[in-house]
Amino acid sequence: MKTSNAMSQESLLKEISQWNEEMCQSELESALPKVVSMYQCCSGWAEHIRLLKILMEMFLPHISFTELEQSFFSQVLPKAVNLFDTLMDELSGQAGALSSQNTELRAALRNVLQTVIQLLETLSVCIRHLCSTHELLSVDSIHSLPASVLHMVKTTFTHCKESEMLYSGRMHLVADLLQALFKEAYSLQKQLMELLDRIVLEPEASEEEVVDMVSVLHNMLEICSVISNMDHALHANTWKFVIKQSLKHQSLLENHLRHNDIVCSLCQDILITFHSCLQLAEQMKLSGSQGWS
Numbered sequence: 024m025k026t027s028n029a030m031s032q033e034s035l036l037k038e039i040s041q042w043n044e045e046m047c048q049s050e051l052e053s054a055l056p057k058v059v060s061m062y063q064c065c066s067g068w069a070e071h072i073r074l075l076k077i078l079m080e081m082f083l084p085h086i087s088f089t090e091l092e093q094s095f096f097s098q099v100l101p102k103a104v105n106l107f108d109t110l111m112d113e114l115s116g117q118a119g120a121l122s123s124q125n126t127e128l129r130a131a132l133r134n135v136l137q138t139v140i141q142l143l144e145t146l147s148v149c150i151r152h153l154c155s156t157h158e159l160l161s162v163d164s165i166h167s168l169p170a171s172v173l174h175m176v177k178t179t180f181t182h183c184k185e186s187e188m189l190y191s192g193r194m195h196l197v198a199d200l201l202q203a204l205f206k207e208a209y210s211l212q213k214q215l216m217e218l219l220d221r222i223v224l225e226p227e228a229s230e231e232e233v234v235d236m237v238s239v240l241h242n243m244l245e246i247c248s249v250i251s252n253m254d255h256a257l258h259a260n261t262w263k264f265v266i267k268q269s270l271k272h273q274s275l276l277e278n279h280l281r282h283n284d285i286v287c288s289l290c291q292d293i294l295i296t297f298h299s300c301l302q303l304a305e306q307m308k309l310s311g312s313q314g315w316s
Contacts, residue, residue, distance in 0.1 A: 051082060096167040100167045119190070136200040143175065143179070173246065212246070233279060247292060
């Protein structure tokens with residue numbers, strides 16, 4: 024029975040892969056629940072990514088904004104986050120044993136990293152589509168998206184920041200993929216900030232919408248603390264986003280934001296940047312002295 028069901032599902036996916044945009048739109052109501060159900064029940068990493076790509080690339084563009092959260096994001100993103108956490112746990116748990124002699128583990132870790140990159144790329148497809156539309160965007164319509172994406176971005180940046188320690192000095196064996204992973208998370212965060220910048224909170228915004236936006240800003244603050252000495256451009260742009268959104272929605276958010284945390288975080292980041300500048304100046308001074316000697 025299971026084999027027959029698997030064959031039936033594979034036949035459906037093969038059929039869907041041949042559909043054009045018109046077909047995807049006309050069959051959305053009947054096909055989307057089936058593919059979502061297959062996605063929620065899948066277990067293998069490769070199958071998970073495959074189904075997620077189908078959902079994001081073929082069905083998402085045809086779902087109205089008013090139905091996005093209930094019909095799509097709330098059904099799809101929790102499993103994507105679970106997969107991400109599983110992959111990152113696998114990396115953290117095995118990274119310390121990496122060596123040039125253990126080719127099997129090296130191949131396995133590289134495969135995990137590539138899967139994480141594919142997962143982030145698939146989410147980028149989703150956000151790029153949302154950014155390309157001209158429909159009015161509300162917090163309610165993407166309730167699950169910011170928290171899911173920011174969780175993945177923060178965890179990715181943290182992993183990259185701690186990679187030298189995690190991989191016990193053998194980071195060079197996976198350095199190319201770690202760099203690609205960082206770039207993908209970097210791009211994903213920038214796209215999310217662009218998307219969130221389009222949101223306008225009305226004076227009559229619900230408590231849940233306000234809480235969602237406050238949560239976004241607090242999550243961005245946590246990301247700032249992670250990337251403060253990793254990428255100065257992204258660090259500065261993240262702070263600009265936090266300040267801009269705080270002022271943009273000031274009347275609704277001011278009583279909910281943790282102002283003390285924001286000020287303390289900003290002061291810490293300014294101090295870290297100041298010390299980095301001093302170190303750079305000292306290095307330039309030494310370099311200049313050696314050049315004249």
